[in-house]
Amino acid sequence: TVGGKKPAAAAPAKAAKPPAKQPVPAKAEAGPAAAAPLDLAIALLQMTNGEVEALDKTVKPVARTTIRNLGLEAHDVRFPATAASGIHLRATLPRTAQLDVRGDLKPGNVGDFTLELKQLELPVFNPYASAAAGVTVERGTASVKTRLKLRGAKMEIDNRLVLNKFGVSMRDPASFERNFGVPIDLALALLRDPQGDIKLHIPVKTDEKGATI
Numbered sequence: 001t002v003g004g005k006k007p008a009a010a011a012p013a014k015a016a017k018p019p020a021k022q023p024v025p026a027k028a029e030a031g032p033a034a035a036a037p038l039d040l041a042i043a044l045l046q047m048t049n050g051e052v053e054a055l056d057k058t059v060k061p062v063a064r065t066t067i068r069n070l071g072l073e074a075h076d077v078r079f080p081a082t083a084a085s086g087i088h089l090r091a092t093l094p095r096t097a098q099l100d101v102r103g104d105l106k107p108g109n110v111g112d113f114t115l116e117l118k119q120l121e122l123p124v125f126n127p128y129a130s131a132a133a134g135v136t137v138e139r140g141t142a143s144v145k146t147r148l149k150l151r152g153a154k155m156e157i158d159n160r161l162v163l164n165k166f167g168v169s170m171r172d173p174a175s176f177e178r179n180f181g182v183p184i185d186l187a188l189a190l191l192r193d194p195q196g197d198i199k200l201h202i203p204v205k206t207d208e209k210g211a212t213i
Contacts, residue, residue: 009018042077045084050091059127068092072142077176093117094124108152113147122166140164155206163198 012152013019050070056063068091075086082105088100097120103113129135141164149156166188170176191198205212 003012038080040077040079042073045072045074047072048134056127059131061127063125063127065124067094067095078107082109083107087113093120095121097121103148105150110148110152111148111150112211113146113148113150115144117142117144119143123162129168130171130189136169137172138167138169139164140168142166153208155204157202157204157206159202159204161200161202163200165196166198 009188030082048071050067052067052070052071054063054065056065070091073086073088074084077084085104085115087101087103087105089099091099093099098116098118100116101113103111105111117140120143122140122142126136129137143162145160147156147158168184168188173184176187180187182190188198193199
């Protein structure tokens with residue numbers, strides 16, 4: 001007792017409440033099955049009488065190129081297998097040159113193609129020749145026959161190039177003689193055949209290690 005009074009009895013300790021149970025997250029419902037990858041098949045892909053015009057302002061004078069009569073036909077086109085048969089591309093390049101490409105492509109980048117370009121007028125490309133090498137093509141046309149063989153990462157290209165009545169002038173003609181030991185006019189004369197054509201056979205092979213010309 002303190003001062004003749006009994007101390008008040010201590011209140012009994014309350015038992016701690018157990019932690020509230022966390023709600024169990026509901027199981028996510030199974031979604032739809034993953035969509036199958038796109039497998040595209042086109043029986044016939046065809047384009048006729050197309051035209052493309054390109055304007056290149058990065059060179060002086062500005063280069064304008066028009067491709068006319070653009071046509072494309074391909075059968076049994078598949079993606080992503082990347083395959084098609086009976087591929088045929090044709091077009092008229094500046095100004096009257098005829099381009100014809102034919103071939104077939106199988107999965108795995110396996111295919112065979114032929115390309116034929118007839119009488120491409122070279123002076124129309126002077127804006128690029130002048131800007132890159134200081135060369136002006138005075139006259140001439142180029143014709144090319146190419147056979148392309150694709151075998152996976154390997155590629156074989158057989159090019160047969162004919163330059164007809166080809167003539168050029170250079171901003172610095174002496175630079176050609178310094179680099180090659182002969183004037184450019186003499187070099188071109190030595191390359192011409194009796195008909196005035198320059199014929200070049202340029203085979204190219206490429207594989208994982210690079211290209212061989």
